[in-house]
Amino acid sequence: MDVNFANRGFTKIIPIQFEDELKNLQIKIYDLTKNLLENHDENLDIQDKLKLKFKRKPSNDDWSRLMGEINKSNELKELINCKPVEDAFKIIFDNPKPFEISTFRARFPEQKRVLYNWHQDEGTWYLSKKKEHLNKFPATLWLSLNGANKDESIQLVKYSHKKKLLNHNFVSGQGFFNIDKKNEIDENDIFTVETKASEGVLFHPLTIHRSVPATKINFKPRYTIDIRYYDENFEKKFKVDWKFSVKKILKKIF
Numbered sequence: 677m678d679v680n681f682a683n684r685g686f687t688k689i690i691p692i693q694f695e696d697e698l699k700n701l702q703i704k705i706y707d708l709t710k711n712l713l714e715n716h717d718e719n720l721d722i723q724d725k726l727k728l729k730f731k732r733k734p735s736n737d738d739w740s741r742l743m744g745e746i747n748k749s750n751e752l753k754e755l756i757n758c759k760p761v762e763d764a765f766k767i768i769f770d771n772p773k774p775f776e777i778s779t780f781r782a783r784f785p786e787q788k789r790v791l792y793n794w795h796q797d798e799g800t801w802y803l804s805k806k807k808e809h810l811n812k813f814p815a816t817l818w819l820s821l822n823g824a825n826k827d828e829s830i831q832l833v834k835y836s837h838k839k840k841l842l843n844h845n846f847v848s849g850q851g852f853f854n855i856d857k858k859n860e861i862d863e864n865d866i867f868t869v870e871t872k873a874s875e876g877v878l879f880h881p882l883t884i885h886r887s888v889p890a891t892k893i894n895f896k897p898r899y900t901i902d903i904r905y906y907d908e909n910f911e912k913k914f915k916v917d918w919k920f921s922v923k924k925i926l927k928k929i930f
């Protein structure tokens with residue numbers, strides 16, 4: 677077990693050596709977005725193409741189309757299930773298995789739906805009725821596809837995985853992605869992620885995190901995948917805020 681994961685709730689930034697899985701997905705993203713990008717040389721390397729800016733703010737439909745196409749693609753499935761990803765999870769798990777929820781995310785300029793407030797990932801499926809989502813306690817590998825700097829990445833709260841599962845509120849267009857305001861976050865415990873393409877960070881299902889809030893309009897898209905794996909033998913005991921337990925009971929009844 678990785679000491680950083682155990683002590684502060686997340687690993688160091690780790691590089692992942694892909695075969696062709698990353699490149700194939702990058703090419704697919706480029707093909708679906710190239711008409712939206714600033715003028716550029718078609719011969720650029722795919723790594724550079726994915727760092728190009730949009731020529732203007734893409735529409736909601738542009739964003740939804742890309743999210744839909746990539747999230748149902750074989751390229752995404754192949755990347756999520758590839759050996760280098762499984763090996764990365766072996767830093768924390770003896771026998772990692774893919775969890776049902778892994779999502780491609782595109783952070784586009786002024787697209788509010790992509791900004792997630794403070795939450796714990798376990799809270800986002802805790803009220804789910806699907807048995808595949810319950811009692812798995814998966815970790816998340818937040819993987820960067822085109823690099824992410826400190827004003828567009830995510831922030832993780834050190835040691836927060838030692839807390840209980842907090843009460844999460846529903847956010848329209850997102851799901852149960854917002855903890856109660858009274859749970860103040862200590863500034864000194866916030867770690868802001870910075871990654872190159874193909875690097876990621878593994879974090880615990882109870883680690884509190886959020887998208888870095890937008891302070892300026894960034895015309896460069898930020899592409900990531902939340903890849904989740906679980907381990908049957910990973911300790912699954914955790915306490916739950918009573919308000920969230922009550923919500924779960926009410927959801928079962930109605």
Ligand SMILES: O=C(O)CCC(=O)C(=O)O
Pocket residue numbers: 779781790791792797829830885886887888900902
């Ligand atoms: O990539 C982000 O900005 C946050 C995504 C996230 O926290 C999630 O999908 O659970």
Ligand SMILES: [Fe+2]
Pocket residue numbers: 795796797885
């Ligand atoms: Fe999350």
